[in-house]
Amino acid sequence: MNSRSRTLSNTFFSSVGMYTEYVLGMLTSIIIARHLGPDGFGTYSLVIWLVAMGVATTNSGTASAAIKFIAELRGSGHVEQIPYVLTYLRRAQRVFMLFVLLAGAALFVFAGDHVAPGMNHTLLLGFLILGVVLRSSYMFNIGVAKGFENFRATAIVALVSTPINLLLVIAAWQLDAPVEWLLAVFSLSGIVFYVMSLRQIRPLLPPRQPGVVLPPILRARISHHMRWTALTVSVSFLVASEVEVMFLNLYADSHDAGQFKVAYQLAVGAAALVPGVFGALLLPMMASALSQGREVAARRFAGTTHYLSLLATPLMAFGLVFGDDVIHLLYGPEYWAAGPLFSACLFATCLTTMAQGASSMLVSADRQRSILVLAVTSGVLKLTLSAVLIAHFALVGAVIGYLTVALVNATLYISLAVRVSHARLAWGALGRVLLAGALAAMLAWPLRGHLVPWAAVLLGGVLLVLSYALFTLLLRCWSRDDIEHLQLLHRRFAAGRPRVGARLLAWAHERAGERAS
Numbered sequence: 001m002n003s004r005s006r007t008l009s010n011t012f013f014s015s016v017g018m019y020t021e022y023v024l025g026m027l028t029s030i031i032i033a034r035h036l037g038p039d040g041f042g043t044y045s046l047v048i049w050l051v052a053m054g055v056a057t058t059n060s061g062t063a064s065a066a067i068k069f070i071a072e073l074r075g076s077g078h079v080e081q082i083p084y085v086l087t088y089l090r091r092a093q094r095v096f097m098l099f100v101l102l103a104g105a106a107l108f109v110f111a112g113d114h115v116a117p118g119m120n121h122t123l124l125l126g127f128l129i130l131g132v133v134l135r136s137s138y139m140f141n142i143g144v145a146k147g148f149e150n151f152r153a154t155a156i157v158a159l160v161s162t163p164i165n166l167l168l169v170i171a172a173w174q175l176d177a178p179v180e181w182l183l184a185v186f187s188l189s190g191i192v193f194y195v196m197s198l199r200q201i202r203p204l205l206p207p208r209q210p211g212v213v214l215p216p217i218l219r220a221r222i223s224h225h226m227r228w229t230a231l232t233v234s235v236s237f238l239v240a241s242e243v244e245v246m247f248l249n250l251y252a253d254s255h256d257a258g259q260f261k262v263a264y265q266l267a268v269g270a271a272a273l274v275p276g277v278f279g280a281l282l283l284p285m286m287a288s289a290l291s292q293g294r295e296v297a298a299r300r301f302a303g304t305t306h307y308l309s310l311l312a313t314p315l316m317a318f319g320l321v322f323g324d325d326v327i328h329l330l331y332g333p334e335y336w337a338a339g340p341l342f343s344a345c346l347f348a349t350c351l352t353t354m355a356q357g358a359s360s361m362l363v364s365a366d367r368q369r370s371i372l373v374l375a376v377t378s379g380v381l382k383l384t385l386s387a388v389l390i391a392h393f394a395l396v397g398a399v400i401g402y403l404t405v406a407l408v409n410a411t412l413y414i415s416l417a418v419r420v421s422h423a424r425l426a427w428g429a430l431g432r433v434l435l436a437g438a439l440a441a442m443l444a445w446p447l448r449g450h451l452v453p454w455a456a457v458l459l460g461g462v463l464l465v466l467s468y469a470l471f472t473l474l475l476r477c478w479s480r481d482d483i484e485h486l487q488l489l490h491r492r493f494a495a496g497r498p499r500v501g502a503r504l505l506a507w508a509h510e511r512a513g514e515r516a517s
Contacts, residue, residue, distance in 0.1 A: 013151035017158040019273060024162040026269045028169045030330050032182060033262055035173045037334055042257030043116065044179050046249050047124060048186065049242060050107075054100040054132035055139060056241075060233035061226030062093040063143035069222060070147025079206045084214050085222065086144065086205070092226060093140060097132065104128045114250065120180070127183045134190030141197035145204065153200035161196045165189035232372045235379040240352075244398040247386045252394040260398050262331055263341035270315060271349040298423035304357035305414070309430055310477065312350040313437035314468045319346030321441050321448050322460050329453035337395065344399045348406035355410040358417035370416055378409045429477055436471035443467045473504060476511055 033041045069085050105125060112121035145153040168185045175181070242264045248257035319326075323343030327335055362371050382405045389397025418425060444464040447456055472478060487505045 013155040017151065017155035020155070020158040021162050022269050022273050024166050026266065028162075028166050029265055031166075031169055031173050033258070033331055033335070035177075036179060036182070036258075038255045038258030038262075040179050040254070040258070041261060042245070042249060042254030042259075043119070044182060045242070045245050045257060045261040046116065046254075047127060047183060049245050050104065050128055051131035051135065051186075052241060053237060054104060054128065055136045056237040057100050057230075057234050058093060058097045058132060058136040059139050059143075060096065060237075061228075061230035062089045062096070063140050064229050064233070065089055065222055065225050066140060066143040067147045068225065069218075070144065071149070074148070080209045080212050081214060081218070082206055083208045084212055085218075088214065088219070088222065089226075090140070093136065096230070097136060100132055101129055104132070123180060124183075127187055130187045131190055134187070134194045138190065138193040138197045141194070141201050144201045145197070148201075148204045150200075150204055153197075153204070157193065157196045157200055161189070161193045164192050228369065228372060232375050235372070235375040238379045238382060243382065244386050244390065244402060247390040248394070248398060251387075251391045256395050256398075259335060259338045260341060260395060262327070262335050263338040263345045264402075266326070266330070266342055267319070267345035267349045270319070270346060271312070271353050298421040301357050301361045301417060301421050302423045302425050304360075305354065306426055306429060306433075308354050308357060309433050310472065312353045313433050314440065314465055316347050316350045317437040317441035317444075317468065318461060318464055319343045319350075321444050321464065322457055325448070325451075325453040325456040325460070329457055341395065341399055344403055348403050351406045351410045355413045358410075358413040361417040361421055362413070367416075367420060370420075374409070374412050374416065377412070378405055381405055381408060432475040433472065433477050436468055436475050436477060439471050440464050440468035470504075 032044065036044055066086065066089055070082055073079055073082050073085065107115060108121040108125045108128075112124075116124055142154055142157065145151070145157075165185075168189055169182070172181050172185050177185075242261060244264070245257045245261050248254075248260055320343050323346065324336075324339030327339040327342050331338065359371070382401065385401035385404060386398065389401045391397070393400070414425075417423070441464065444460045444467070447460045447463070450456075451459065473483075483505055
C-alpha cells in the first residue's frame with residue numbers, strides 16, 4: 001500500500017470510528033437525558049465528568065507517548081523495543097492511576113455530601129474506580145493501535161462496542177432505571193470497550209525478544225515527553241471539558257447542570273462530526289510538513305486554518321439560528337433553557353476547532369512548554385471565571401465564562417503558531433468566510449420559530465448550507481485549485497448537472513486567485 005492509499009484508508013477508518021462513536025454516543029446521551037430529566041442528568045453528568053477527569057489524568061502522557069514512540073520505533077526499524085516501551089508506559093500509567101483513585105476517594109470521603117448530596121458515596125466511589133481503570137486502559141489500547149497506524153482496529157472497537165453500550169442504555173431506560181443503574185451500565189460498557197480494544201491490539205504487538213533493553217536516551221526521552229504532556233493534558237482537560245457542570249452542581253443546582261451538559265455535549269459532538277474529522281488528521285499532516293521545511297509547514301498551517309473555518313462557519317450560523325429547534329427536537333420541552341446555551345456552546349466549540357491547525361503546528365514543532373503555558377493560562381482563567389460567574393449568575397455565568405475562554409484560547413494558539421511558523425494567514429479570505437456565514441444565517445432567519453422543530457431543522461439547514469455555499473463562491477472564499485476540485489467532484493458524482501451549477505463553478509474559477517487571500 002503506497003502513502004496515498006494508506007492516508008485514504010486511515011482517513012476512512014478514522015472517520016468511520018469517529019462517526020460511529022459520536023453518533024451512537026450522542027443518541028445514548030439523548031436517551032439518558034430524556035429519561036432522567038435535567039435534575040437526574042445533572043447528577044449523572046457530574047459523576048461521568050469525574051471519571052473522564054480521572055481517565056485524562058491517568059492517561060496523560062502515556063497514551064500520547066504510545067502513539068509517538070511506537071510510530072517512531074516502527075519508522076526506525078526497532079520494532080523489537082515496542083513491547084518494552086509499552087511495559088514502561090503501563091507502569092507509569094499505574095502510578096498516575098493510583099494518584100487519581102486516592103484523590104477520588106478523598107473527594108467522596110471529605111466532600112461527598114457537597115458534591116453528590118443524597119447519594120450512596122461508597123457506591124459512587126466504586127463506580128469511579130471501575131470507570132477510571134477500564135476506560136483509561138481502553139484509551140491506552142486505542143493509543144497503541146494509532147501508533148501502529150491501524151485505524152481499522154479503532155473503527156472495529158467503535159462499531160462493536162458503541163452499539164452494545166446503546167442497547168444496554170435502552171434496556172435500562174425500558175426498565176425505568178434510576179441514576180445508579182445507569183452508572184452501572186456505564187461501568188459494564190467499560191468492560192466491553194476494554195476487552196474489544198485488547199483483542200484488536202494483541203495481533204499487532206511484536207513478540208518479546210530476550211536481551212532487549214531500552215536505550216537510556218530513549219527512556220529519558222519518554223520520561224521527558226510524559227512529564228510535559230501529563231501536565232499539558234491534565235490542565236487542557238479542564239479547559240476543554242465541561243468543568244462548568246461541577247460548579248453548577250456546587251453553586252446552583254443539578255437542574256442547571258443538566259441543561260448545560262446537554263448544550264455542551266451536543267455542541268462538542270456537532271463540531272467533531274463536521275469539521276472535527278478533518279481536524280483529527282492534522283497532527284501527522286503538520287509533522288510531515290515540518291520535516292519538509294518551515295515554509296511548507298507555514299503554508300499548510302495557513303491552508304488548514306482556512307479550510308477549518310470554511311467547515312466550521314456554517315455550523316456556527318446554523319446553531320445561532322436554529323439552536324432552540326435542535327434542542328426541542330432532540331431533548332424535548334424539559335430542556336427548553338438549553339437552546340440558547342447550545343447556540344453559544346456551538347459557537348465556542350467552532351472557534352476551538354478553527355484553532356486545531358495551530359495546536360497541531362505547535363505540537364509538531366516540539367513547543368510543549370509553550371503549549372503548557374497556554375494551557376495553564378486558559379485553565380486558570382476557566383476555573384476562575386467558572387467559580388466566580390456561576391456563583392453569581394448560574395447558567396448565564398457558565399456560558400459567558402465558556403465563550404470567553406474559547407475566544408482567548410483560540411487567539412493565543414493561533415497567535416503563537418503564526419509567530420513560530422512565520423505563516424501569513426489569509427485574513428481577508430477568513431473575513432469573507434465569516435461574512436458568507438452571516439449572510440446565510442440572515443437568509444435562513446425568517447424560518448426560525450415559524451415551523452415545527454423538525455421542519456425548521458431540516459428545511460432551514462438545507463437553505464442555510466446551500467446559500468452559504470453560494471455566498472462562499474460569490475465572495476471568492478475558494479482558491480482556483482479548490483474550485484477545480486469542486487468541478488471534478490461535480491462532474492464525477494452529478495454528471496455536471498444541473499448546468500447552472502457547472503456555469504457557476506466555471507465563473508467562480510475565472511474570478512479565483514491561486515490562493516484564497
